[in-house]
Amino acid sequence: MPDSINTHRRRILLGGSAALAAGMLPLSAFAADPIKVGLIVPMSGPFASTGRQIEAAVKLYQQKYGDTVAGRKVEILLKDDGGLSPDVTKRLAQELVSRDKVQVLAGFGLTPLALAAAPIATQAKVPMIVTAAATSIIPQRSPFIVRTGFTLPQVTAPLASWAAKNKIKSVVTFVSDYGPGIDAEKVFVKTFTDAGGKVVESLRAPLRNPDYAPFLQRVKDAKPEALFVFVPSGEGAAVLKQFTERGLAAAGIRLICTGDVLDDDLMASIGAASNGVVSSHHYSAAHPSPLNKEYVDGIAKANKGMRANFHSVGGYDGMHLLYEALKKTNGDTDGEKLIAAMKGMSWESVRGPVTLDAAARDMVQNVYIRKAELRGSEYYNVEFDQVEKFKDPGV
Numbered sequence: 001m002p003d004s005i006n007t008h009r010r011r012i013l014l015g016g017s018a019a020l021a022a023g024m025l026p027l028s029a030f031a032a033d034p035i036k037v038g039l040i041v042p043m044s045g046p047f048a049s050t051g052r053q054i055e056a057a058v059k060l061y062q063q064k065y066g067d068t069v070a071g072r073k074v075e076i077l078l079k080d081d082g083g084l085s086p087d088v089t090k091r092l093a094q095e096l097v098s099r100d101k102v103q104v105l106a107g108f109g110l111t112p113l114a115l116a117a118a119p120i121a122t123q124a125k126v127p128m129i130v131t132a133a134a135t136s137i138i139p140q141r142s143p144f145i146v147r148t149g150f151t152l153p154q155v156t157a158p159l160a161s162w163a164a165k166n167k168i169k170s171v172v173t174f175v176s177d178y179g180p181g182i183d184a185e186k187v188f189v190k191t192f193t194d195a196g197g198k199v200v201e202s203l204r205a206p207l208r209n210p211d212y213a214p215f216l217q218r219v220k221d222a223k224p225e226a227l228f229v230f231v232p233s234g235e236g237a238a239v240l241k242q243f244t245e246r247g248l249a250a251a252g253i254r255l256i257c258t259g260d261v262l263d264d265d266l267m268a269s270i271g272a273a274s275n276g277v278v279s280s281h282h283y284s285a286a287h288p289s290p291l292n293k294e295y296v297d298g299i300a301k302a303n304k305g306m307r308a309n310f311h312s313v314g315g316y317d318g319m320h321l322l323y324e325a326l327k328k329t330n331g332d333t334d335g336e337k338l339i340a341a342m343k344g345m346s347w348e349s350v351r352g353p354v355t356l357d358a359a360a361r362d363m364v365q366n367v368y369i370r371k372a373e374l375r376g377s378e379y380y381n382v383e384f385d386q387v388e389k390f391k392d393p394g395v
């Protein structure tokens with residue numbers, strides 16, 4: 001019998017006229033219990049846009065597909081971890097599992113936060129749907145982790161190949177100094193160098209309270225043909241501001257970056273500084289499909305015009321993965337059964353076709369090369385090339 005049902009029975013037993021109830025309650029009575037999902041995201045602090053986007057997507061999903069699946073209501077317990085402290089995320093995950101009895105954990109805005117919660121998922125045998133954090137190694141930290149976002153190696157390798165093919169010969173890399181940044185740096189350097197390019201210098205800025213000005217001054221002095229950048233979602237506008245103010249573009253240095261830097265949520269504040277910048281990512285709000293148009297319109301309409309970004313899509317597809325898995329298990333929330341039901345699942349996402357790789361528990365998906373262009377009165381990352389069904393290559 002699944003753990004969840006056992007636990008529930010135990011509670012009934014403790015609750016009163018027990019033997020009779022335990023013997024006679026039909027399964028459908030258990031099935032009527034809500035399924036609780038602990039959604040831990042930054043809703044405050046420097047990465048609050050990640051939480052806002054994921055929350056909006058989860059709400060839109062439930063609005064569209066209902067809050068009930070396989071006869072059970074899906075209840076979301078939203079927790080703000082502030083985005084910066086692994087201890088806070090870990091405590092919230094622990095409380096959600098032991099006090100609130102959630103059957104699923106989801107969210108996780110940044111790598112250190114996802115890594116801190118991984119042992120809790122393993123101990124409690126609770127699926128942990130990582131919708132945002134993107135360092136390659138994360139799913140290896142627990143057999144209960146599945147990831148509906150992307151990895152930095154996955155989006156960086158295609159850009160490094162594109163740069164080499166497009167006659168860029170010398171590059172300085174510049175990343176945030178933690179998991180995803182180090183992944184991006186390593187993969188860019190290897191892929192670009194293997195293709196005959198030269199990495200002149202590799203710079204790393206601190207994640208907390210970064211001052212990008214001195215780094216960009218150094219890049220200007222090094223005079224590479226291009227600068228490759230990864231900073232996490234939320235930080236891109238500050239980098240673009242310094243890139244412009246220090247006159248790097250004017251000095252003939254070309255900016256290339258992962259889509260995290262030109263996050264759709266930030267494009268309005270970055271504005272013309274993004275014009276012509278080539279980036280790579282698994283999602284753009286400008287992805288030309290009817291499904292995506294409907295999605296972008298839905299997010300905007302329900303959230304005062306907010307433009308959907310890639311973190312929202314990770315959240316939306318995380319809900320899809322959970323709902324479809326619950327259909328397969330007939331509402332059984334046993335962690336091992338849910339993970340087994342999720343492995344290998346394919347669907348048409350608003351980003352394009354995706355599959356949750358059964359072995360890696362990561363998305364296999366298209367990675368798009370895009371160029372920032374003015375569309376109407378706003379800048380968008382317009383896809384012009386793609387690597388299809390691309391797996392995380394690791395580091």
Ligand code: PHB
Nearest residue numbers: 110111133134232233260
């Ligand atoms: C991460 O911490 O893993 C992370 C956060 C934001 C991004 C990418 C990676 O845009």
